[in-house]
Amino acid sequence: xxxxxxxxxxxxxxxxxxxxxxxxxxxxxxxxxxxxxxxxxxxxxxxxxxxxxxxxxxxxxxxxxxxxxxxxxxxxxxxxxxxxxxxxxxxxxxxxxxxxxxxxxxxxxxxxxxxxxxxxxxxxxxxxxxxxxxxxxxxxxxxxxxxxxxxxxxxxxxxxxxxxxxxxxxxxxxxxxxxxxxxxxxxxxxxxxxxxxxxxxxxxxxxxxxxxx
Numbered sequence: 001x002x003x004x005x006x007x008x009x010x011x012x013x014x015x016x017x018x019x020x021x022x023x024x025x026x027x028x029x030x031x032x033x034x035x036x037x038x039x040x041x042x043x044x045x046x047x048x049x050x051x052x053x054x055x056x057x058x059x060x061x062x063x064x065x066x067x068x069x070x071x072x073x074x075x076x077x078x079x080x081x082x083x084x085x086x087x088x089x090x091x092x093x094x095x096x097x098x099x100x101x102x103x104x105x106x107x108x109x110x111x112x113x114x115x116x117x118x119x120x121x122x123x124x125x126x127x128x129x130x131x132x133x134x135x136x137x138x139x140x141x142x143x144x145x146x147x148x149x150x151x152x153x154x155x156x157x158x159x160x161x162x163x164x165x166x167x168x169x170x171x172x173x174x175x176x177x178x179x180x181x182x183x184x185x186x187x188x189x190x191x192x193x194x195x196x197x198x199x200x201x202x203x204x205x206x207x208x209x210x211x212x213x
Contacts, residue, residue, distance in 0.1 A: 041207040049193070050208040053154055055095025057083070060205040060212045062198070064102040066127040066141075072098050073144045075213070076153060091151040097205065098148070101158035101198020103127075106165060107141040108157035110187045114139045117169045124165055142189055149191035157188065158198030 059079060061072035076096060083089040100108045106121040114121055115137055122128060122135035129136040145155065166181040185194060195201040206212050 044204075046196075047204045047208065050097075050205060050210070053095040053097065054092065054152075056089065056093050058095040058205075058208070058210040059097070060202065060210040061096075061098045062202045062212060063098060063100055063104040064198075065104055066107070066125050069098070069100060069104040069107055069141060072213075073141065073148065076148055080151065094152070095210070096148075096152070097154045097156060097210065098145075099156045099158075099195075099198050099201050099205075100192075101161055101201075105158050105161035105198070107139055107145070108155060108162075108189055108192050109139065109184055110189060111138050111142060112187045113184060117172070120168050120172050121165070124168060139189070145189045145192075149189070153191065155189060155192040156195045156198065156201045157192055158201075159194050160197050162194065 061075065063069040063072050076098065079096060080091050080094065083094055103125050106114075106125040106127075109121070118137035119135045127136065128134055129140065145153075149155070162184055163177065163181060166177040166184060169175070169180045169184075170177040188194070202212060
């Protein structure tokens, strides 16, 4: 092998030249090429809050219906239980967010809104009180969501859906949507953040390292 290197050296052929001739780049060149081609999403300050949620693991549940939200609430409990039993991790060590958009969005608002506009909210959510089969006049998910909030879970609600709901309520009571919207925004379930759009929050969560469900 040494004699071959000596022979190539006398011919003026270095290792890098020989590697290039056979299609092999140096490790540094390969790394450089890989880093240049790898996509990096743009970071926006509006999304920095994702990094402020403490946790060794990150998970985002995306919900668009009443049924999906009910499942997310159950699975959030399973996530905590499994993490504790299998990894001795406490809730404070897990970054967990549940996103509510489309038909799940009405559940982001408190009983104060449901008691006034339950018929509209139930219709928007395509949901009825299972005990009466009538529109619910209370947020039947509020207690469960507030209990999860006490364990550190954060929630998001779609602003586009909030505006749509505001319009529906306004039509039902003969008011202006711009007057209803602040009422909804002021009456969100604990630890709920308004995001520009639920689908955007899902995308940004993925880009910030959250596993999405």
